[in-house]
Every structure is written in structure tokens, then in C-alpha cells.
Amino acid sequence: GENVEQHPSTLSVQEGDSAVIKCTYSDSASNYFPWYKQELGKRPQLIIDIRSNVGEKKDQRIAVTLNKTAKHFSLHITETQPEDSAVYFCAAVGTGGFKTIFGAGTRLFVKA
Amino acid sequence: GAVVSQHPSWVICKSGTSVKIECRSLDFQATTMFWYRQFPKQSLMLMATSNEGSKATYEQGVEKDKFLINHASLTLSTLTVTSAHPEDSSFYICSATGPAGTGELFFGEGSRLTVL
Numbered sequence: 001g002e003n004v005e006q007h008p009s010t011l012s013v014q015e016g017d018s019a020v021i022k023c024t025y026s027d028s029a030s031n032y033f034p035w036y037k038q039e040l041g042k043r044p045q046l047i048i049d050i051r052s053n054v055g056e057k058k059d060q061r062i063a064v065t066l067n068k069t070a071k072h073f074s075l076h077i078t079e080t081q082p083e084d085s086a087v088y089f090c091a092a093v094g095t096g097g098f099k100t101i102f103g104a105g106t107r108l109f110v111k112a
Numbered sequence: 113g114a115v116v117s118q119h120p121s122w123v124i125c126k127s128g129t130s131v132k133i134e135c136r137s138l139d140f141q142a143t144t145m146f147w148y149r150q151f152p153k154q155s156l157m158l159m160a161t162s163n164e165g166s167k168a169t170y171e172q173g174v175e176k177d178k179f180l181i182n183h184a185s186l187t188l189s190t191l192t193v194t195s196a197h198p199e200d201s202s203f204y205i206c207s208a209t210g211p212a213g214t215g216e217l218f219f220g221e222g223s224r225l226t227v228l
Contacts, residue, residue: 032215043205043219044156089155098144098209100217102156 002027004092006103013080014111021075021106023090032093033066033073034100039086047088048075080110114210115139118220125196126228133191133223135206141186142208146217147179150203159204162189196227 003026013019025033031052036044050057050064050073057064061080066073077084090103115138125131135145143164148156160181161169168181178200180192193200205222209215 034216036217043221044217045219046216049214049216093215098215098217099158099161100146100207100215101158102148104155107153 002030002092002094002099002101004090004101004103006090006106008106009104010107010109012109012111015080015082017080019075019077019080019084019108019110021088021090021108023073023075023092023103025071025073025092025101027092027094027101028071029094030092031095032098033064034091034093035064035075036089036091036102037086038089038105044089077108080108082110082112084108085110114208114212114216114218116142116206116208116218116220118206118223120223121221122224122226124226124228127197128195130192130194131196131225133193133204133206133225135189135191135208135220137187137208137218140208140211142189143186145183145189145206145208147181147189147191148205148207150205150222152203156205159191162206164189193225196225198227201225201227 006023034049037047038044063076087105091100093100117136119134145162147159159174162181162183164183170176183189207217207219
């Protein structure tokens with residue numbers, strides 16, 4: 001079945017440094033790759049996404065890259081701030097039905 | 113827009129009883145909703161896809177007789193955990209794709225179930 005692997009499971013960075021989270025997916029039919037941020041005790045919320053016809057997308061301090069050939073996609077956060085501390089989930093969505101499969105999550109700690 | 117509300121936010125029940133969790137789309141119609149289960153410090157595991165007016169589609173390994181899903185209207189899906197046991201204790205969270213049809217999921221607040 002469909003599978004999404006995510007690394008690392010935990011990431012600790014100093015405030016101001018960059019953080020990179022990497023994911024791979026198994027279903028070659030996946031065409032939409034969202035990233036969700038879940039703060040403690042809250043619901044996941046979309047922070048950025050990328051579609052299969054695009055290789056890179058940036059939104060202020062956040063960027064996502066996609067390599068469809070290798071089935072890899074990554075989240076890059078620059079100039080990290082303490083409020084970036086949360087759990088980040090990558091996901092892959094196939095065609096039709098919007099069934100979303102999540103990675104295991106990365107717990108990001110940004111130390112002030 | 114695209115607000116999803118879930119109720120109750122937490123519930124404690126005795127082993128053997130059934131518990132119903134409601135998921136509502138407040139400002140849009142959701143023909144499809146998704147039910148996830150999240151263990152502490154773990155990922156969101158898709159349990160089933162809830163389709164309005166038809167049977168839910170369950171993921172492999174999820175017991176459909178244990179986790180009953182009903183999607184009777186375009187704004188309401190319910191998950192009933194039947195004959196609950198302590199191992200069913202978990203955080204259950206529903207979601208729906210918004211009206212724009214982009215694929216983005218909008219999540220409910222989640223329901224924490226504790227079975228004694």
C-alpha cells in the first residue's frame with residue numbers, strides 16, 4: 001500500500017539556524033504533497049504544499065522541494081524561531097478522493 | 113471558511129460500552145471526510161474514508177464492525193467505537209477537504225477517548 005517515510009523523527013536546532021525535514025513516498029500516482037504543523041494540543045494545520053508539476057515552492061521562511069523521479073520531497077525552514085517548535089508532518093495525496101497518507105512526523109525543537 | 117468541528121473533545125467510558133464521536137463541517141459541505149487515529153507522539157493513521165450517502169472505505173487492518181462510520185448528511189460524519197476496550201484508547205481526529213477542492217485537509221479539534 002501507500003507509504004510515506006519521514007526523517008528525522010526529532011530535530012533540535014538553535015534559534016536562527018535552518019531546519020530540514022525529508023520525506024519519501026511510495027505511490028508514484030501521488031500528485032499533491034502538503035506539509036502540516038501540529039502544535040501541542042492543537043489540530044494539524046497546513047503550512048505549505050507543492051504539486052507534482054512544480055519542483056520548488058517558497059513562502060517567506062518556508063520552502064518545499066520535490067523530486068518526482070526519486071519520490072523525495074523536503075521542507076526547509078530558515079531563520080528558525082522558538083514558535084516554530086512543533087511536530088511537522090509531510091503527506092502524499094493520490095489522484096481522486098484526496099486520500100492523504102502522512103509521514104511519521106518530526107518533532108522540531110528550536111532553542112532560544 | 114472551511115471550519116471542521118468535532119465533539120466531544122474528550123470522553124471516558126467503561127470497557128464494553130460504545131462511544132459516538134461527531135464531525136461537522138460548519139461552513140461548507142463535505143461529501144468526503146477522513147477519520148484518523150493518533151497515538152501519543154506518533155503519526156496520523158488513516159482509519160477510513162467517510163463518503164456521504166454510501167459506505168465508508170476502511171483501511172487495511174481497521175475493523176469496520178468495531179469502528180462504525182456513518183455519513184448521513186453533507187455536514188456530518190460520525191464514528192462509533194463499539195464495545196470499547198482499553199486498547200481503543202486514543203486520539204481520534206476527523207478531517208475534510210475544503211470547498212476549494214485543493215486537497216488541503218481541515219481538521220477537527222480531535223477527540224481523546226479513554227476506556228477504563
